[in-house]
Amino acid sequence: MAGEDGESGDQAVTGGGGNIDPATGKALPAGIWYRGPKQYQARKQVDGRRIRKTFSTAALARRWLNETAAKVELSQFTDTSALDKETVGKVVQKYADECMADRDADRTGHIPAILRDKELPGVTMSKFCPADVRGFRDRMLAAGYSPATVVKRMNLLASAMQHAISEWDLPIVNHASGRVVKRPEGADKKRNRRLDEDADKDGKTEFDRLIVAVSDSIYPDDVWLVRWSIEQGTRRGEAIGLRWCDVDIERRLIKLGGEVGKTKTHKHQEEHGPEIRPLTPGARRLLLEKLGTYPKSPKGSDKVFSVGAEAAFSVRYGRMVKRAGLHNLTFHDLRHEATSRLARLLPNPLDLKRVTGHRDLKSLDRYYQPVPESISKQIEEAERLAGIIADEEDDDGE
Numbered sequence: 001m002a003g004e005d006g007e008s009g010d011q012a013v014t015g016g017g018g019n020i021d022p023a024t025g026k027a028l029p030a031g032i033w034y035r036g037p038k039q040y041q042a043r044k045q046v047d048g049r050r051i052r053k054t055f056s057t058a059a060l061a062r063r064w065l066n067e068t069a070a071k072v073e074l075s076q077f078t079d080t081s082a083l084d085k086e087t088v089g090k091v092v093q094k095y096a097d098e099c100m101a102d103r104d105a106d107r108t109g110h111i112p113a114i115l116r117d118k119e120l121p122g123v124t125m126s127k128f129c130p131a132d133v134r135g136f137r138d139r140m141l142a143a144g145y146s147p148a149t150v151v152k153r154m155n156l157l158a159s160a161m162q163h164a165i166s167e168w169d170l171p172i173v174n175h176a177s178g179r180v181v182k183r184p185e186g187a188d189k190k191r192n193r194r195l196d197e198d199a200d201k202d203g204k205t206e207f208d209r210l211i212v213a214v215s216d217s218i219y220p221d222d223v224w225l226v227r228w229s230i231e232q233g234t235r236r237g238e239a240i241g242l243r244w245c246d247v248d249i250e251r252r253l254i255k256l257g258g259e260v261g262k263t264k265t266h267k268h269q270e271e272h273g274p275e276i277r278p279l280t281p282g283a284r285r286l287l288l289e290k291l292g293t294y295p296k297s298p299k300g301s302d303k304v305f306s307v308g309a310e311a312a313f314s315v316r317y318g319r320m321v322k323r324a325g326l327h328n329l330t331f332h333d334l335r336h337e338a339t340s341r342l343a344r345l346l347p348n349p350l351d352l353k354r355v356t357g358h359r360d361l362k363s364l365d366r367y368y369q370p371v372p373e374s375i376s377k378q379i380e381e382a383e384r385l386a387g388i389i390a391d392e393e394d395d396d397g398e
Contacts, residue, residue: 021058032061044068046077053081078171080126086170088128088157089121094168095160110153125172133157133181147184154183193333194340195230206326213324217316224290225305225313226334231282233338233356236331240310245300247287252279256357278355280342339364344378 019028021040028034033041041054042061051068055061071077092114100107115121120136133154140150158176165172175181195206204212207230214223228239238256246255256275279287287304291297307313317331339356346352349361358364 023058028058029062029065031065032058034058042068044072046072051081080171083126083170083172084124086125087121088123088125088132089115091125091164091170092121092157092160095163099163106152106156110149110156114153114157125170128172128175130175130181133176137181137184141184147186151183154178154181191333191336193328193330193336195329195337206329209324210321210326210329213320213326214317217320219307219313219316221305221307222313222316222320224286225307226317226331227286228283228305229331229334230338230341231286232280233335233342234277235335235357236314237310238357240303240305240307240313242304243300244298244302244304247279247304249279249284249287252284253277254279275357277357280355 021028021034031043035041038056039054040058040061041052042065044051044065053064068077096107096111117136120132123132137150137154158174161174161176164170197205199205214226225239254277321329342355343352353364
């Protein structure tokens with residue numbers, strides 16, 4: 001006899017009509033059932049639903065019943081039974097499958113790294129807490145991962161948890177948020193690599209050496225792509241996917257995203273349509289120059305830059321830069337270079353953002369790398385226009 005709430009499998013021992021605990025020989029409190037060695041199931045009716053939880057001792061089961069009753073009385077009870085079946089690993093994998101289809105690098109690199117952690121993926125969502133996130137962070141740092149990589153993976157974890165809260169209705173707290181668990185220091189260092197304008201002993205600047213190196217490529221369009229990136233500042237994938245039908249020479253506009261129609265800011269595109277950016281004068285002159293090299297007009301579906309697969313170009317570019325003796329110059333640094341050059345011509349950061357396609361001003365700030373001397377000269381020029389320096393020079397002449 002298992003009592004009024006008995007089920008098959010309950011090993012309730014009756015004595016005098018009561019539910020007896022074999023470990024003590026005493027009757028168990030109402031709502032607690034003995035299911036086997038170190039298995040005491042507590043049951044509570046909440047809003048017409050039966051909530052069950054199993055504990056190793058009757059005392060723990062009784063404590064849970066009392067705490068649950070108090071929370072129900074105060075309307076503070078949350079049923080976490082569904083969270084007992086979900087783990088951090090399942091949530092992260094589901095997020096990768098449903099929300100990261102167009103983020104190959106993160107989906108195939110950082111997500112597997114999170115799932116390979118020895119402790120975090122197996123944590124049930126009902127027991128997920130800040131200590132789990134801190135442990136994950138500390139293990140990655142101890143393994144020698146850079147602060148930037150650790151922050152990237154922690155932010156991915158936080159994104160997965162936030163999505164589970166807002167879209168899958170998981171009743172959890174986002175313990176992976178940066179407001180809860182501190183990120184490692186040193187992860188937000190800005191790259192300040194620019195092309196050195198000083199000439200070497202042969203009278204060549206880094207720009208000259210770069211152009212010479214890529215001009216020797218087996219792909220003739222490599223040099224056009226490099227020059228374009230310095231003039232327009234598009235991302236590598238955006239430039240390689242650019243087609244002639246995406247270019248409006250007369251209106252000085254380009255539509256980015258290629259056949260897929262997506263760029264890194266594709267969420268904005270889904271709301272406002274294809275991303276249209278202004279075509280800079282230098283980039284426009286380059287395209288007109290390139291069109292002049294064709295024996296006949298290209299088709300609209302033709303790629304503007306025929307450099308093969310993006311991954312292959314990336315490897316090829318790295319080898320050419322190394323051959324030219326240019327230290328630590330990534331292709332993405334050319335976007336920094338373009339942004340900093342354009343900033344001299346576009347003092348309004350909002351206009352600059354529209355040209356470069358950065359998502360916000362904070363992102364733009366990471367790429368704007370002005371030469372300090374040039375800022376000083378800009379201030380002097382502004383003062384000169386205001387007549388300040390002119391007056392001072394006149395005073396010195398007297």
